[in-house]
Amino acid sequence: MLLRTTDPFRDLDRLAQQVFGTTTRPAVMPMDAWREEDRFVIEFDLPGVVRESIDTDVERNVLTVRAERVAANGDWESLASERPRGLFSRQLVLGDNLDLDQIEARYADGVLRLVVPIAEKAKPRKIEVALEGSSAQDRAAISA
Secondary structure, eight states: OOOOOOOTTHHHHHHHHHHHBOSSSBOOOOEEEEEETTEEEEEEEOTTOOGGGOEEEEETTEEEEEEEEOOOOOSSOOSOOOSOOEEEEEEEEOOTTBOGGGOEEEEETTEEEEEEEBOGGGSOOOOOOOOTTOOHHHHHHHHO
């Protein structure tokens, strides 16, 4: 005879760990993004992460941000551990209208701020409308 204890919440816990991550494998890196005039600003919350562990790169139009919050080692007994530790990673697909060669990144007070300028080719510009069949001299006479 086989005795088996069932835990109805075990599957729910497993699903929650896959979606929300665990303390050893965090799932999310909170982010805000907005447009300011001719640039996009993206901010990632990374409290407790040292700047040297942050890695950002762009390949084609995919921006990847990685950071690591290491667990503190010491000779003590942990009473609570709710802050995620480990490697964080997030990828964003950026549009073709952005200048990916001019991205600026700054890290202060636990916030990584990326500024991505809009490419010159994507900025609005005026297009002159010519009269059909007119020459450059005719246009100059009309505007005078």
